[in-house]
Amino acid sequence: MNSETIIMPSATHPHARIAIVGGGIGGLCTALSIHHHCGSAVSIDVYEQASQYKEIGAGVGIGVNAAKLLYKIGVGEAVQKIAGLRDGVWISFRKFDDGSDVVTVPEPDAKLKQLPVHRAEFLELLLETVREKGAARLHTHKRCRKLTVSVQNLVLSHIYRLTDRKGSR
DSSP, X not given: OXXXXXXXXXXXXXXEXXXXXXXXXXXXXXXXXXXXXXXXXXXXXXXXXXXXXXOOSSEEEEOHHHHHHHHHTTOHHHHHHHOOOOTTEEEEEEOTTTXXXXXXXXXXXXXXXXXXXXXXXXXXXXXXXXXXXXXXXXXXXXXXXXXXXXXXXXXXXXXXXXXXXXXXX
């Protein structure tokens, strides 16, 4: 039986334990944000259904507001180092058939700019940061099969039933 039940904070379990289901960019950013704001007041587990934390795909553009948050949680400088160069271009639209320019908008002259990054590099950076900071325990081969929510004495409890990727309970 490869399953786990996680009981979130309640009167009988006062220490906050947080389960993040999904270990992609969003899940790891969430873990780092919670760790940044709550520190040791919470225990964080990140569950990924794949056999490893791995991203596929091309690039992702991190907007200025998201970049501000990455700096706030302590990974902004590291992301800046892996970000591509924009050569003064904020956005450019080109014709699909010949690649000719339709319109190009210059990058605003600002201290903080958009960050174009490769998904796999960004995920690896986040994964390394989670490990370095001890921000969360990382699990693979875990899939959320059931979520039960109950309210008792004005305390909200979530019970997650996690199984291994093959469906064993």
